[in-house]
Amino acid sequence: MAPTLLLAALLAAPATPATPLIPNSPVGSDSVTVSVAVPPVLGLAKSARRPPIGYRPRHLLLQTGGGVGMVSVGGGLSFARRRLDLDALLGYVPARHAGTTLTIASAKVKYAPWQLPLGGSGLALTPLAVGVYGSYTFGLRNTGEEGQYPDDYYWWSRTIRVGPVLGSSLSYALPDASSGRARRLTAYYELATNDLYGLSYFLNRRALSLSDIATLALGLKLEI
Structure with a gap:
C-alpha cells in the first residue's frame, strides 16, 4: 500500500523539466523510481565560458x-x-x-x-x-x-x-x-x-x- 501512495504523490507534484534529474536505482520488486532534483553547481557555467579575445600588439x-x-x-x-x-x-x-x-x-x-x-x-x-x-x-x-x-x-x-x-x-x-x-x-x-x-x-x-x-x-x- 505504501508504494502506491508514494507513486500517487509523485504524480501529483509539479514537474520541473528545466532542472536536471538523476534517477535512483530500483530496490526490490515493489520499489518505484524516484527522481531527485540536483541544483546546478555554482561557478560551473562561468568556468565553461571562453575568455574574451583581446587585441594585443604584434x-x-x-x-x-x-x-x-x-x-x-x-x-x-x-x-x-x-x-x-x-x-x-x-x-x-x-x-x-x-x-x-x-x-x-x-x-x-x-x-x-x-x-x-x-x-x-x-x-x-x-x-x-x-x-x-x-x-x-x-x-x-x-x-x-x-x-x-x-x-x-x-x-x-x-x-x-x-x-x-x-x-x-x-x-x-x-x-x-x-x-x-x-x-x-x-x-x-x-x-x-x-x-x-x-x-x-x-x-x-x-x-x-x-x-x-x-x-x-x-x-x-x-x-x-
Missing part, C-alpha cells in the same frame, strides 16, 4: 626623432605578411628642448611592397616603405609672454600634425615564439615631414630646402 617599438618625440615607445600590428604596419607611439620631449615639457601621441601606417632575404644569414632588407602619420601634442609650444601674440597669430593648429613617411629597414630572424610564430628584430629609419613644414616650404622655396623641412627617425621593432 610588435614593440622604440624610436628617437621623427617629429614625434625625442624618445618614443609604442606597439603595433602587422598585416599582409608583414607588408602593412599599423603603429601607435607615445613620445616625450624635455622642457629644455621645447620650452615646456611635451607629450606627443602619434599613429602611423606604413606599407612595404618588397622584402628581400639576404642569403641564408637570417637578414632581410626592406628597401622601401611609404606611409602617413598623424600626431597630437599635449602641451603648448612657443607660449611666449602674456599678450606677446594676438589671439589669431597662430592660424594653424599647434597640436595636430599630419604628413608623409618614407623609409627603409633591415631585419634579423629570431627564434620562433612559443606559439610557433616567426619573430624578427628590425632596425629602421624614416624620413618625414608634416603639413606645416610643407606649406612653409611651398611659400618660401627660395629660403628653404627639402632638408630644412625633413625629420629623421631611427628605431627598433621587436616582434613578439
